[in-house]
Structures are given as structure tokens and as C-alpha cells.
Amino acid sequence: MVMAADLAHEPFLSGMRTADLGRLASAARFTSVPAGRRLFEEGTPAERFWLLREGTVAVDLDMPGGGRVVIETLGPGSVVGWSWLFRPHRWRFGGVAATLVRAIEVDGRLLRTLCAVDPSLGYELTRRFGELVVERLEATRSRPAADAPAR
Numbered sequence: 478m479v480m481a482a483d484l485a486h487e488p489f490l491s492g493m494r495t496a497d498l499g500r501l502a503s504a505a506r507f508t509s510v511p512a513g514r515r516l517f518e519e520g521t522p523a524e525r526f527w528l529l530r531e532g533t534v535a536v537d538l539d540m541p542g543g544g545r546v547v548i549e550t551l552g553p554g555s556v557v558g559w560s561w562l563f564r565p566h567r568w569r570f571g572g573v574a575a576t577l578v579r580a581i582e583v584d585g586r587l588l589r590t591l592c593a594v595d596p597s598l599g600y601e602l603t604r605r606f607g608e609l610v611v612e613r614l615e616a617t618r619s620r621p622a623a624d625a626p627a628r
Contacts, residue, residue, distance in 0.1 A: 479507060481499040481501075484502055487528045487554075488554045500598055501591075504587040507579075507581060508579075508580055509577065510574040511574065511577060512532075512577050513573065514574050515572065515573045516534060516557065516573065517570075517572050518568060519537075519538065519571045521567065521568055522568075523568045523585065525585050527578075527583070529556075531578065532576040532578035533574075533576050534550070534551050534555075535547045536550070536571070537572065537573065548570065556606075557572060558572070561588070562603065562606050
């Protein structure tokens with residue numbers, strides 16, 4: 478059983494109110510995912526997210542005629558998945574455990590309900606996930622520039 482104290486140690490949730498962590502804990506569970514297992518598939522319903530404690534997850538994208546391309550690898554301290562929060566609640570990417578993963582898995586459907594009942598929790602999570610999306614977009618955007626040949 479995940480407790481508020483377990484979540485308080487997660488970097489993504491740093492500084493969150495204890496009451497909010499308690500609500501979040503009610504939707505969370507500890508999980509392990511073996512290397513090679515897909516956590517989520519692009520285009521399918523997004524119903525959860527993970528706080529990585531150990532291991533790595535490769536986030537990938539289906540390229541027409543090119544198979545899957547890994548666009549990012551996330552490790553301990555990272556959050557995997559934001560599609561559960563934003564409509565249409567479908568995965569925009571895929572993800573596979575590159576190594577054995579130990580994580581806290583959070584039920585996004587239940588959490589959306591908790592956020593509807595408690596708008597301050599909803600605001601706090603939306604703000605944090607919005608910042609995460611921007612951070613990842615900026616990291617992805619800077620990658621091609623770093624790999625481009627100098628002029």
C-alpha cells in the first residue's frame with residue numbers, strides 16, 4: 478500500500494501538500510514491470526501514469542514505414558505518462574520497460590475523479606504535468622539541433 482510519505486520522496490511531487498499526497502496515495506500502488514514489457518501503446522486509452530523508482534522506460538513513436546523509434550529514455554525519479562490527464566485520454570506515444578522497472582503506478586481514471594471533487598488537487602497536478610510536458614518538449618526540440626552538423 479502506497480502512503481503519502483512514500484509519495485513525498487518523489488521528486489515530481491516535491492513540496493506538495495500532505496493532504497494532496499494522501500489523496501494521490503489512495504489511487505496508487507507499487508508495481509514491477511519486467512524488461513521488454515510494454516507499459517502503454519500509442520493510440521490506446523491512457524488510464525495511468527508511473528513514478529519511476531528503479532529501471533528505465535523507453536518512450537517510442539510509431540513512424541510510418543519505419544517501425545518504432547525511441548524518442549526518450551526515462552529513469553529513476555522520472556514521471557512516465559501524462560496522457561491520462563489531457564483529453565482525449567489516449568496515449569500519444571508508446572512505452573516499454575527497457576530494464577526491470579519498479580515504480581509507483583497511479584490510476585488516472587480515479588485521480589481525474591478525485592481532481593473533479595477537489596479542484597485544488599486538480600490545479601496542482603495540472604500545473605505540474607503541464608510543466609513536465611513543456612520541459613519534455615523543449616528537451617526534444619533541442620535534440621536535433623545538438624545533432625545537426627555545424628555550418
